[in-house]
Amino acid sequence: MVSINTLSKTYDKSDIPAVDSISLQIAAGELFGLIGPDGAGKTTLFRMLTTLLLPDSGSATVDGFDIVKDYKKIRNHVGYMPGRFSLYQDLTVEENLNFFATLFGTTVEENYHLIKDIYIQIEPFKHRRAGKLSGGMKQKLALSCALIHKPKVLFLDEPTTGVDPVSRKEFWEMLKRLKEQGITILVSTPYMDEATLCDRIALIQGGKILAVDTPLSIVKQYPETLYAVRAGEIPRLLLDLRKYENTLQCFTFGEYLHFSLKHDHSGAIPEVRNYLELQRHTDLAIMPVVPTIEDCFIRLLKQY
Amino acid sequence: MEAVIKTERLTKHFGDFYAVNEITFEVGRGEIFGFLGANGAGKTTAMRMLIGLSKPSSGNASIAGFDVYHETEKIKKNIGYMSQKFSLYEDLTVMENVRFFGGIYGLSGKTLREKSESLVEQLGLQSARKKLVGSLPLGWKQKLSFSVAILHDPKIVFLDEPTGGVDPVTRRQFWDLIYAATLKGMTVFVTTHYMDEAEYCNRISIMVDGRIKALGSPADLRQHYHASSMDEVFYKLAREAERTAD
DSSP states (O other), X not given: OEEEEEEEEOOTTOSSOSEEEEEEXXXXXXXXXXXXXXXXXXXXXXXXXXXXXOOSEEEEEETTEETTTTHHHHHHHEEEEOSXXXXXXXXXXXXXXXXXXXXXXXXXXXXXXHHHHHHTTTGGGTTSBGGGSOHHHHHHHHHHHXXXXXXXXXXXXXXXXXXXXXXXXXXXXXXXXXXXXXXXXEEEESOGGGGGGSSEEEEEETXXXXXXXXXXXXXXXXXXXXXXXEOSOHHHHHHHHHHSXXXXXXXXXXXXXXXXXXXOOTTHHHXXXXXXXXXXXXXXXXXXXXXXXXXXXXXXXXXO | OOEEEEEEEEEEEETTEEEEEEEEEEEETTOXXXXXXXXXXXXXXXXXXXXXXXXXXXXXEEETTEETTTOHHHHHHHEEEEESSSOOOTTSBXXXXXXXXXXXXXXXXXXXXXXXXHHHHHTTOGGGTTSBGGGSOHHHHHHHHHHHHTTXXXXXXXXXXXXXXXXXXHHXXXXXXXXXXXXXXXXXXXXXXXXHHHTTSSEEEEEETTEEEEEEOHHHHXXXXXXXXXXXXXXXXXXXXXXXXX
C-alpha cells in the first residue's frame, strides 16, 4: 500500500539530512508505527508521503500512485492528521466536518459509519467553535475530519504527543477499531510504549531507520540477556554498575536499573552481586527481564 | 525534613471553576518531587502559583521560606524554572544564552565566567559554544536549558515536562543531571507524562480535577493501589476524572 525507496530530504538551511535514504514497505490494512524522538525525521517523511514536500532523491508510491507525479490522486486517497492542530478554529465542529466532506466530494452521511465511534463523543458540542475545544476533543475532531472521505491510508503524525496516559490509551483503542474497517494506518510517536500496539514498527533516529519488524521480533533480536537490578540507593548503584568492567550497558528503567554484560556466563551474575556487596549495596535484587522496545532503542543507539 | 515548599489548602478559581482546589503538601530539601496529573487536572495553574506568577484565590504557600502572596520577587530569585515550551533564545549562541540568563539572576564578573565555563564543560558543549541554540538538537537544548535554570544555585528548580519528545538516551542523561543537582542539596519539582520517570522521584503526587488524589513514594502508591507499575496507578486514578482534558 505504501512503498518507499531510498527516499531522502535535506532542508536548505541544514547540512544534515532530515530523511536519509529511507526504504520501507507497508502492506494494506497494516497498523504501522514510526517510533522515534523529536527531530528523527518522522514529520519530514510524512510530509513527503502526503505530497506536501518534494523529496531530493528516491521515490515512493502510496496506493500505487507516485508521490511526485500523481500527487493529486494521492491527496484524494489519503487522510492526514498533522502534529499541530490545523482545522479552522473559527468554524464550529459541525462546520469543519461538513467542510472537509464537501472538499472531497462526499457527505458526512455517506461515511458516517467510519467516524461514528469517535464523532459521537464530540457531537454534543457540534455547535462549538473548534478553537474553544479541549485538547482531547480537538484530537477527536481532527481524526474525524481526516477520515470523512474514507481514505485508503491514514497518516497520523504524533497524535498522542503531550497527551496524558489515559487519553493516549483511548486514542489507541480508536485506532484499533479503524484498522478493523480495513484502513491502512501510519502513525508516528515518540512514546516507545505505544510501539507494542502496532502490527509492525520502524525505529527511526537521525533520519535513518534503525530496525523494522514486528514489536515481538525486535524484542527477540535483543543480542544479550538483559537484567533488572535494584538496591537501596539507586543513584549510587547506577554509578557503581557503570564503573564495573564487565558492564556493557546500564541505565535507569522505572524503579529498576537495566543492564547487560560484555561476557555473560553462568558465574557472571554471582560476580556482579559480589562486586555490589563489596560496595556495600543493600537490598540487592538481580533478575533477567524481557527487553521492552525502549531497551531495544537504547541498544540500537549504542550508548551507555 | 526541612520543608522548602509548603502549601496549605492552596486554591485558584476562575469564576466558579476551581482549577486548583485546596491542595496541601510539603516538599523537603533535596527531594525529587513528581507532580503528576492528566491534562487539565490543574498542574500548570498550581505550578504558576508556586513560582509567583499567579496569585492564589485562597490558602497559603511558602516557597524557600517566602510567601506566595507578598514575596513573589524573592521567590523568583530563589528558584530556577524550565519548561518544554519556554527555554532559551534560539537566535543567541550557547554562551550568549548562558551569560544572559546568568546576568538576569544577578551573577556577574568572575563568578559568571567561571560558572559558564564549568557548565559548558560539564555538558561537553565546548565545541558548540558559539553555535546558535536554534541549531542544536532538542535533547541538547533541554540539557542546556536545565543547566542554565540552575546556574544561580537556586534552592528549588521547577521543571515543566522537561523531557517531552526527547529520545530515551537523552531522557536518561537529563535525569543524570537531575540526580547530580539533588546530591548538592537542590530540591527538584517536576511534571512529566512518562510514568517510568515517576519512578525516579522520591515522592509523587497525582492531581485529579484540581485536587491531590494521591501522595507518596512510588513504591507506597503501587502497593496502596495494588498496581504493578505507576502507569497502572495513574490510570486507576485519572480515569475517574470528571473534567475533560485541557
